[in-house]
Amino acid sequence: MRSFIFGTDWGADCDDCVAMRVACRAMKKGEINILGIGINCVKEHAYASLKAFLKLEGVDIPVGIDTRSHETDGWTWTENYQPRLAKLCPELSNKDAESAVRVYRRAIAEASGKVEIMEIGFLQVLGDLLRSEGDDISPKTGMELVREKVERIWLMAGRWDIDGGREFNIAWTPLTREASSYIFDNCPVPMVFLGWEIGDTVITGGNLDHEDYLWKAMNDHGYGEGRSSWDPMLVLLACIGDPENAGYTTVRGKASLEVDTGKNHFTPDPQGPHAYVVKNHPDSYYADMINSLIK
Ligand SMILES: [Ca+2]
Numbered sequence: 001m002r003s004f005i006f007g008t009d010w011g012a013d014c015d016d017c018v019a020m021r022v023a024c025r026a027m028k029k030g031e032i033n034i035l036g037i038g039i040n041c042v043k044e045h046a047y048a049s050l051k052a053f054l055k056l057e058g059v060d061i062p063v064g065i066d067t068r069s070h071e072t073d074g075w076t077w078t079e080n081y082q083p084r085l086a087k088l089c090p091e092l093s094n095k096d097a098e099s100a101v102r103v104y105r106r107a108i109a110e111a112s113g114k115v116e117i118m119e120i121g122f123l124q125v126l127g128d129l130l131r132s133e134g135d136d137i138s139p140k141t142g143m144e145l146v147r148e149k150v151e152r153i154w155l156m157a158g159r160w161d162i163d164g165g166r167e168f169n170i171a172w173t174p175l176t177r178e179a180s181s182y183i184f185d186n187c188p189v190p191m192v193f194l195g196w197e198i199g200d201t202v203i204t205g206g207n208l209d210h211e212d213y214l215w216k217a218m219n220d221h222g223y224g225e226g227r228s229s230w231d232p233m234l235v236l237l238a239c240i241g242d243p244e245n246a247g248y249t250t251v252r253g254k255a256s257l258e259v260d261t262g263k264n265h266f267t268p269d270p271q272g273p274h275a276y277v278v279k280n281h282p283d284s285y286y287a288d289m290i291n292s293l294i295k
Contacts, residue, residue: 009121127179171262
């Protein structure tokens, strides 16, 4: 079975909740294993609300957080769906969470085989992982662990339909801009990007029963009618594991990012370490698939 580490800016938007359900359902069906989750956007109830969501989904996965991630460019961090979920785990707070980098290092070091990473949020935890030194978990550096054990990284990141696009996950905060640029230039394993332009017009979640806690989370965030599917499309692509089978064509090359502006660029190259996906089907094809998986 394929094993994953899963990064999320849980709380920044509600498509992460839809994506989390797609991932949890795949895990419950025995299609994938999720070894650890890292939250790279930390609000007051981040840890408790995600642990509650996982409990409701019927899975138990180690969760770490990045305590620096509140340092942003004037973002108003509203709580939206987290307080309602956090009430289900009142004994938990962010102080109970380990650092996301430690969760990742342990998951990779202890994995019996290869690991893949799916990321639907900011990239500073992945950057910190790559630059981590040996510790009590493993004498190996993060770069060594990733090179030896990580097979591929799947990212909802970038805007690839226009040169110089700026996309939230890699452009919004100084932390993620610096980390994204570093990762694009130094990550030793292949990366597959699902860009902003792919999921924006694919709307999912509006079909859910109004008693479903996933629908309540989406409604708390202001999207009871459904939300763009940036993150669930990335998770579904990663779970299927083959872009062609998931309904995409890929463009190979090398991604780069301007640290000061957050503008992304892509140089096509058939041998490049990166690829972004392009849709082969109308939006309804992907929306129907996700809506049936989360129902
Ligand atoms: Ca996200």
